[in-house]
Amino acid sequence: MPAVQETVDRVRQIDVDQYRYGFETIIESEKAPKGLSEDTVRFISAKKNEPEWMLEWRLEAFRRWLTMEEPTWARVNYPKIDYQDLYYYSAPKKKALASLDEVDPEILKTYEKLGIPLREQEMLAGVVRPEGERRVAVDAVFDSVSVATTFQAELKAAGVIFMPISEAIREHPDLVKKYLGTVVPTSDNYFATLNSAVFSDGSFVYVPPGVKCPMELSTYFRINERNTGQFERTLIIADKGAYVSYLEGCTAPQRDENQLHAAVVELVTHDDAEIKYSTVQNWYPGNSEGKGGIYNFVTKRGDCRGKNSKISWTQVETGSAITWKYPSCILRGDNSRGEFYSIAISNGYQQVDSGTKMIHLGKNTTSRIISKGIAAGVSQNTYRGLVTAHRKATGARNFTACDSLLIGDKCGAHTVPYIEAKNSSALFEHEATTSKISEDMLFYCVQRGLSQEEAVALVVNGFVKDVLQQLPMEFAVEAQKLISISLEGSVG
């Protein structure tokens, strides 16, 4: 596995805190006044030139949010968030970009540093691509706004709409109105409601009937500004018989204070459609003493609305100080299928409470959950999952496998499955294991010539293999490296 060596080499180049995306981009930005009020909501809506109905939608959410309580049931601890001490909108100065050339070069440099290709036209013009190499269209979200979306023309030719959601609200209001908030209603939960009020940007994807999206779509989220929350909103619709694979990546600068990220992602599949959604979440996790890091409170849900439709979530969670995230599937259409593949890694002082919900409503719906939790350092790693079958969901099937791996003796892994079958024909299986990387396992590897770091990387990569296989190729390689980097220093 050459990737192992590469990983170790990379790890060596990284400083003590090991986070390689911790740099800050110095650009001028325009912010909303600090704090949250109706005025903030109006400010954001006005910045986005939104129609009246959108503003009303936001305000309704905001008023509801005021009546809600922050949830406390997750196994995470953090000081109370002062919602009035945050900026809710921050955008790089410079407006109305006609082409990529007008994007602040500092921002382009940032994405270059992160390894995200935005300048696809150069590649198209100059470089001959090897046969069969896959291309990825990217939407780059910098703080509160989308700065660039690539491959627009080619996607348009295929009939696929891929654009910042702020643009979609103006250009495709009917589609947005029809779907926004139908999977995660504005009243859903504290963080989703907050997001509904103040979301600033995110991606919108619509794949028309019968179209297989010609390339992977990807959004890259970057929080740069200090004291700024990022509230992105993503809405993806696969119409009848359509298919799309979507990738999401996230990073943030290294800062001493905590930053809030509260996103909402909604997916809708109609008859025979499929959405594959992959995330590599690498927000800044805080330093080795647990200072700083992103609070990641995210609501992700897919609705298999049509029969024979399918939604598949794959996530690799390595960053964030706190993760509160349960990508879920509502299996409404008969014979629909939901999948959740997860690798959640916690090191240092990270706290992860993540899992999924599979809600079986239609007949003969099936779901599969494969969760791999890896805890190191003094971190806490919880899998929380819900599998339910409605009275009418005859023939529902679920298979769940939750495996936890502990590295060292100061961390914790917890599994909290909720299983509820309201009809007698449902068949749910749950398997759970907890294991430790044993000294014997590591010694066996080093006796064969692997260094301690290579040995840990090898064992962990073996542990997460089932999930890595679900990721698109390029992502899988990246994820594999990321996993090793996240665990650097975890074994004495």
Added chain:
Amino acid sequence: MTALLEVKGLKVQVEDNEILHGLDLTVNQGEVHAIMGPNGSGKSTLSHVIAGKPGYDVTAGEILFKGEDVLEMAPDERAAKGVFLAFQYPVEIPGVTTMNFLRTALNAQRKARGEAELLVPDFLKKVRSVADSLNIPMDMLKRGVNVGFSGGEKKRNEILQMALFQPSLCILDEMDSGLDIDALRVAADGVNVLRSKDRAMVVITHYQRLLNYIVPDFVHVMSKGRVVKSGGKELALELEESGYAQFEDKAA
């Protein structure tokens, strides 16, 4: 000529318990040494300390390998220099195919020695020929390392690695444990093929039985953390008849 392995006055503790009380052993290239002794005599401790397993405190003495101080080296460094330990109980590593493991390990060793990594086709050719000679089907190598392997398969996998890495010192820790007579014969044949004038072996065993198949040049009897008697291969047969009891008294 420098001895391949020289253990001098070795004292080893585990959590304040002294296990080895000043052990001496010299192994030259091309020799096969058997170390016999009852349970708890320190045989496995010796093999672990030579290979560098954590958890042992060396309080006195030294171990020289090709004249170099092994105790100063990390275990992977020792492996790259040619120290190989065939484990009594090889561990399972789920999700990592044996093939991948072999290639990662071999290339790590080559890299440490400043040699070029082996390209996949060359590697495959090499593995195939070694596996064939040990009666290991290639399908077995596609499975997770030792996962679901029978006792015999695990031991053959150890010998496969030995053959692949071509170490100059092979330590076989209780290779016969858990093997029936047929599996033992296959494993021993694999080891015998690897005997050469450039390679030494230290065969650790409880029973004389194994030494019928791997015939040693020298036999050492260990008791209570010391070598209490050394001799030729006939010493093993002598032990088989009279048992370890005579040495227990001697060591006490």
